Amino acid sequence: MKRTLNSVFGLLFGSMFLYACETCDNPTITTPTQEDFSWLVYKMTSEVAFENEANALIESYKYIGFNQQTVPAKGVSLNDDCIEKLDTQVVTQIADTTKQYPALFTYILKRPDSLQVRVAVENRGDWLVDKDNPTYETLEVNGYLYYNVYEINPDSVRANSVKKILFNKDFGFLQVDFYDNRQLRLVR
Numbered sequence: 001m002k003r004t005l006n007s008v009f010g011l012l013f014g015s016m017f018l019y020a021c022e023t024c025d026n027p028t029i030t031t032p033t034q035e036d037f038s039w040l041v042y043k044m045t046s047e048v049a050f051e052n053e054a055n056a057l058i059e060s061y062k063y064i065g066f067n068q069q070t071v072p073a074k075g076v077s078l079n080d081d082c083i084e085k086l087d088t089q090v091v092t093q094i095a096d097t098t099k100q101y102p103a104l105f106t107y108i109l110k111r112p113d114s115l116q117v118r119v120a121v122e123n124r125g126d127w128l129v130d131k132d133n134p135t136y137e138t139l140e141v142n143g144y145l146y147y148n149v150y151e152i153n154p155d156s157v158r159a160n161s162v163k164k165i166l167f168n169k170d171f172g173f174l175q176v177d178f179y180d181n182r183q184l185r186l187v188r
Helices: 002-022 034-040
Strands: 047-052 057-072 085-096 104-111 114-121 125-129 136-141 144-152 162-168 172-178 183-187
Touching: 034 085, 034 104, 034 114, 104 172, 114 162, 125 144, 125 162, 136 172
Parallel strands: none
Antiparallel strands: 047 057, 047 183, 057 085, 085 104, 104 114, 114 125, 136 144, 144 162, 162 172, 172 183
16 A cells, blocks of 8 residues: 555655646756765675774675766755756665674765765765765775775764764775774775
């Protein structure tokens, strides 16, 4: 029943959106470049290994999915009669197939004049990556040297919240520390 209701509401919303656009010109869609997509890091064949806080190997992180959608451009609302400009948001996800650790996400939002990059940890939050200003030019993590590493320090202190994320455009999540002393460190 829930699935049927979701389908009906989805069709109604889609119909209203298409009807509203019948009298409008084709919207302008901002599309990401190949360089923009490189921030997503993970691909369909990605299988990522981490070590936890006890140095136990976690080889159950797999690429789960990719979602690309258009969103109203800055200054445009779904309530507008015509939506003439759309930006593109893309999300990739890797997840622990045993569900003992949270899924990890990378996001990009492409606007005509900018690219926003975000990382997220399932049920913990998402955070902006200042892509033009890496925190470290070089940083050793788990025995490997990485270049242009971004450190994200969320402001929550709840026991299962994220304490620190180390992220790199080439390898993705290098390390995730939680306030409950759990940790994920990338293994190569």
